Ligand SMILES: Nc1ncnc2c1ncn2[C@@H]1O[C@H](COP(=O)(O)OP(=O)(O)OP(=O)(O)O)[C@@H](O)[C@H]1O
């Protein structure tokens with residue numbers, strides 16, 4: 001469903017992503033891990049067509065991201081690290097706008113809005129201005145936006161950051177449910193979250209992949225994911 005080959009991204013002299021390759025199959029939930037500055041957000045932005053690469057190839061749902069960005073954007077729900085919420089729109093107005101951009105209209109749009117709003121528990125803030133929402137609710141609105149139209153692929157950059165403990169569980173459950181017939185790539189610094197919802201793990205360190213394996217193979221009774229992560233991203 002996603003194929004990344006020799007992907008490189010340089011910001012002037014800084015090599016943020018140094019030629020990485022990996023695949024994600026349909027129905028997989030890939031945990032994309034790495035220390036701060038490892039290149040996770042950069043990679044995810046490239047996967048969704050939000051950022052051009054320096055070199056390499058990325059295919060999502062059979063489309064080359066660089067040649068067919070619109071086809072890719074139509075099939076990918078993306079929760080950016082900082083969701084670009086328009087502070088002077090209210091929640092419903094913003095989601096309606098986001099849904100229209102994804103090509104939803106009329107009854108399909110209304111149904112999609114309702115599903116996303118219910119799934120993310122934001123029914124009580126639909127009439128409020130985004131600029132006045134708390135951090136956690138802003139995050140939920142960002143997630144609701146990503147889920148609109150039930151995209152085949154979800155790319156979620158730290159989806160549970162800023163949420164309260166109840167909502168964290170809700171959202172994890174939701175991602176788990178969604179993954180039954182979708183492909184999910186998510187980044188997080190919360191390793192128990194990975195254990196709970198991911199089937200596969202890619203660990204990136206200084207722009208290079210240092211692990212790509214099933215969660216099962218990366219952990220064992222005597223070795224936690226924390227230890228593996230620590231060992232692979234030390235220097
Ligand atoms: N627009 C930019 N211009 C210059 N450098 C950038 C830009 N965006 C990211 N970088 C650099 O690229 C590297 C990778 O950053 P990236 O945001 O992808 O890391 P990350 O793995 O998402 O980190 P975090 O866990 O802190 O979110 C960092 O050194 C960062 O400073």
Ligand SMILES: [Mg+2]
Pocket residue numbers: 040041042081157
């Ligand atoms: Mg990041």
